[in-house]
Amino acid sequence: MRIIRYLKNAKLAALVIVALLVVQAFTELSLPHYTSDIVDVGIQQAGIEHAAVDALSADTFEAACMMSSEADEQTLRASYDAGDDGLYYLNDTGRAQIDALDAIMELPLVAVHYGSQMGGFDLSELKAAYDAGLVGKDQIADGLAAVTDALGDRADALVGQQAIEAAKAEYEQIGYDTAAIQMAYLLRTGGLMLGLAALGTVAAVGVGFVASRTAAKIARLLRQRLFERVVAFSDREVQSFSAASLITRGTNDIQQIQMVTVMLLRMVLYAPILAIGGIFMVSTTNAAMSWIIVLAAALLFIVVGFLMFFAMPKFRIMQKLVDRVNLVAREMLTGLPVIRAFDRQEFEAARFDDANRTLMRTQLFTNRVMTFMMPSMMLIMNGVSVLIIWVGGSYIDTGVIQTGDMIAFISYSMTIIMSFLIIGMISIMLPRADVAAQRVNEVLGTEPSVTDPAAPRDAELARTGGARIAFDDVSFGYVDEEDGELEPVLQHISFEVEPGATCAIVGSTGSGKSTVVKLIERFYDATAGGVTIDGIDVRELSQNALRRIVGYVPQKAFLFSGTIDSNIAYADASMPDEQVRAAAAIAQAVPFIEAKERGFEDAIAQGGTNVSGGQRQRLCIARAVAADARVLLFDDSFSALDYKTDSELRRALREHLGDRTLVIVAQRISTVMDADQIIVLDEGRMVGKGTHAELLRTCEEYREIAYSQLSAEELEGGDAA
Numbered sequence: 001m002r003i004i005r006y007l008k009n010a011k012l013a014a015l016v017i018v019a020l021l022v023v024q025a026f027t028e029l030s031l032p033h034y035t036s037d038i039v040d041v042g043i044q045q046a047g048i049e050h051a052a053v054d055a056l057s058a059d060t061f062e063a064a065c066m067m068s069s070e071a072d073e074q075t076l077r078a079s080y081d082a083g084d085d086g087l088y089y090l091n092d093t094g095r096a097q098i099d100a101l102d103a104i105m106e107l108p109l110v111a112v113h114y115g116s117q118m119g120g121f122d123l124s125e126l127k128a129a130y131d132a133g134l135v136g137k138d139q140i141a142d143g144l145a146a147v148t149d150a151l152g153d154r155a156d157a158l159v160g161q162q163a164i165e166a167a168k169a170e171y172e173q174i175g176y177d178t179a180a181i182q183m184a185y186l187l188r189t190g191g192l193m194l195g196l197a198a199l200g201t202v203a204a205v206g207v208g209f210v211a212s213r214t215a216a217k218i219a220r221l222l223r224q225r226l227f228e229r230v231v232a233f234s235d236r237e238v239q240s241f242s243a244a245s246l247i248t249r250g251t252n253d254i255q256q257i258q259m260v261t262v263m264l265l266r267m268v269l270y271a272p273i274l275a276i277g278g279i280f281m282v283s284t285t286n287a288a289m290s291w292i293i294v295l296a297a298a299l300l301f302i303v304v305g306f307l308m309f310f311a312m313p314k315f316r317i318m319q320k321l322v323d324r325v326n327l328v329a330r331e332m333l334t335g336l337p338v339i340r341a342f343d344r345q346e347f348e349a350a351r352f353d354d355a356n357r358t359l360m361r362t363q364l365f366t367n368r369v370m371t372f373m374m375p376s377m378m379l380i381m382n383g384v385s386v387l388i389i390w391v392g393g394s395y396i397d398t399g400v401i402q403t404g405d406m407i408a409f410i411s412y413s414m415t416i417i418m419s420f421l422i423i424g425m426i427s428i429m430l431p432r433a434d435v436a437a438q439r440v441n442e443v444l445g446t447e448p449s450v451t452d453p454a455a456p457r458d459a460e461l462a463r464t465g466g467a468r469i470a471f472d473d474v475s476f477g478y479v480d481e482e483d484g485e486l487e488p489v490l491q492h493i494s495f496e497v498e499p500g501a502t503c504a505i506v507g508s509t510g511s512g513k514s515t516v517v518k519l520i521e522r523f524y525d526a527t528a529g530g531v532t533i534d535g536i537d538v539r540e541l542s543q544n545a546l547r548r549i550v551g552y553v554p555q556k557a558f559l560f561s562g563t564i565d566s567n568i569a570y571a572d573a574s575m576p577d578e579q580v581r582a583a584a585a586i587a588q589a590v591p592f593i594e595a596k597e598r599g600f601e602d603a604i605a606q607g608g609t610n611v612s613g614g615q616r617q618r619l620c621i622a623r624a625v626a627a628d629a630r631v632l633l634f635d636d637s638f639s640a641l642d643y644k645t646d647s648e649l650r651r652a653l654r655e656h657l658g659d660r661t662l663v664i665v666a667q668r669i670s671t672v673m674d675a676d677q678i679i680v681l682d683e684g685r686m687v688g689k690g691t692h693a694e695l696l697r698t699c700e701e702y703r704e705i706a707y708s709q710l711s712a713e714e715l716e717g718g719d720a721a
Contacts, residue, residue, distance in 0.1 A: 003257060013213075017210050020203045027200030029274070029281050031196060031197065032412055034193045035193075036404035041404075045168075047185030048181065048182075052079070053170050056087065056174075060109070061080060063123060064112070066130050067111060067141075080094060105163070107159055110163050112166065211266045214261070222257065225444055234450040237448060241446075244327035244330050247326060248322055253437075254436070257437055260426075263426060267426060275416050282412045282413065292384060295384075296413070300377065307373050311369040317362065318362050321359040324359070325359055329352065377417075384413055384414075384417060385410055388410050392406035393406075457540045458542055458545035461536065461549060466500040466630055466631070466659055466661035467534050467631045467661050468498060469497040470535075471529070472532065473494050473528070474490060474492075475529055476515060476526050490516065492686070493681075495679055497661055502661075502675045502677075504678045505663065505666075505679045506665075506672055506678060507680055507681035511681040512683075512684045513636070513665045514636070519538075520538070533631070548629070550632075550633060551629035553637040557640070559607060559608030559620070560606070561605060562603075562604055563604060564604060565577075571623070571626065572627075580600065581600070583625040585652070586621075586622070589619055614642070617638070617639075617640045621634070632653075637664075669709050670710065675692070682701050688701060692715075
């Protein structure tokens with residue numbers, strides 16, 4: 001079971017919980033015993049526990065000695081001391097062997113008080129004959145044996161019950177207040193029960209506290225490990241899982257694990273302890289009715305097995321259905337403007353309803369199974385109670401057990417059955433939690449395809465100025481998950497960008513432009529060939545060192561919730577205000593920032609949804625510029641800018657960051673016309689390389705793109721802005 005493995009780092013907490021559960025089980029299993037004592041001893045026996053009473057009259061004591069064997073008489077005389085008031089009092093020696101004294105005193109005490117009912121002999125005449133030597137102990141023993149034999153198989157039980165009545169009569173004869181004895185016993189036993197209940201409550205609270213903290217800690221560590229692993233993933237791993245699935249695994253699945261871990265520590269560990277303790281207490285109460293417990297356990301296993309057979313397959317697919325609902329909901333929320341624009345609300349609602357109904361049907365099935373389980377368990381429990389009362393009633397009638405024993409047996413039986421019930425309920429929930437753990441472990445067990453080298457060459461990188469970037473016969477492709485074949489995206493790309501130069505990459509949609517930028521940033525690793533910075537293969541650098549010298553502006557401008565200032569200073573939270581404002585000025589963002597009510601402290605919503613597309617792009621550009629990187633990668637980052645802003649931004653980049661290496665992916669020819677070098681891609685292949693003027697003469701693909709956007713005069717005149 002995968003969940004149990006998560007407890008290996010919480011061994012101490014598990015041991016503490018087990019210790020507390022043992023204490024809780026002890027208190028819970030002790031209470032039925034004391035309940036039995038209150039009924040049998042406190043009520044039926046008036047609080048008198050032993051036939052060996054605390055005090056005896058001299059006549060009763062001597063009569064008991066007369067009717068005992070030589071050895072038993074010695075025990076009696078050693079256990080009682082004569083008092084000045086003519087009574088014999090039980091001493092410490094007698095209390096130490098009280099059970100043996102009970103066996104000795106039972107029959108003599110009954111004979112003293114109820115002799116006329118046991119064969120009709122006269123105790124005073126027997127005593128006189130014994131004192132005169134006319135009757136010996138053997139003759140007296142034979143007479144008593146004949147009387148008990150006449151009682152048949154129930155002799156021991158009847159004598160034991162009568163002995164308690166005789167003890168009560170003895171107390172009354174010597175002037176003891178039996179009502180006070182009864183009340184003292186009830187108060188003492190009741191107080192002990194209250195103490196045990198309080199101790200059990202403290203233990204239960206302790207178990208709940210430690211279990212909850214342990215489960216919460218496990219969930220926190222899992223979320224932390226999951227987050228760290230996902231952050232380390234390349235784009236390939238993120239796409240293979242999907243964002244919706246990763247969110248579900250980090251929230252719903254881990255919540256399932258946390259909940260079941262609490263139940264595992266509080267209930268699953270407690271159930272066997274309680275069941276074993278209950279079985280032991282049942283065997284000591286009355287083993288003759290143990291077959292009832294065996295029957296109940298068998299029925300419970302049959303019911304649980306039946307339910308698990310039908311429910312477990314559904315639990316295994318439920319989490320995937322939750323993924324599906326989250327995926328559809330996420331698509332709808334993200335694409336809401338498109339849905340409204342094309343009037344597809346009904347279609348999307350139907351698609352969500354289909355995923356939602358599938359999940360609902362599965363959950364209804366499992367819930368109905370659980371609903372069927374509880375009445376079945378209760379039927380078994382109540383049937384067992386009726387069976388115990390029926391069988392126990394016949395035992396009480398024959399004197400085998402007392403009423404309190406039957407009450408205790410019912411309590412212990414219910415405890416044992418409840419333990420099996422708990423195990424049955426958990427066994428239904430564990431499969432779903434196991435599926436959740438499997439899904440979390442699947443992410444944790446996935447190794448990132450982009451990793452740091454064992455001996456990075458970070459120290460060989462220059463610290464200032466632009467960086468030299470080179471592609472040496474680079475090819476890249478995605479592996480198709482279905483057939484395992486490589487789908488090429490880039491093929492045999494070779495070019496070099498000098499430090500401080502501007503390199504532009506153009507091409508039709510899907511030609512692989514963004515992939516080139518991502519290979520520099522090492523979001524992917526090249527399938528063949530190599531990408532170098534300052535002559536060092538990017539795979540020989542640590543990712544931290546590489547990304548410290550590379551500033552990146554993604555194709556889809558994304559801002560984080562916070563302020564304008566915090567977004568621009570994302571690379572370094574302690575970045576000076578002057579550096580933030582300088583970056584904003586280069587990105588042509590200062591005018592619209594200052595137009596806001598709070599300026600740089602104005603709030604930014606998650607994703608930057610409260611600013612326009614052009615403003616979002618300029619803030620992303622400012623974020624990259626503020627990082628003070630040696631290389632700036634712009635992945636189609638000027639598309640939402642008007643021509644004037646585009647031109648001013650590029651001019652500011654040349655003036656203030658002229659020594660940095662710039663790689664610009666663009667769709668607009670006007671954006672790349674003044675680049676030192678332009679790379680033209682077509683279907684993953686490099687079909688042109690040179691300046692704007694050179695490519696107009698030599699590259700047909702570049703000419704098609706250029707003349708589709710600008711006139712001949714604009715193209716030959718330089719910057720079209």
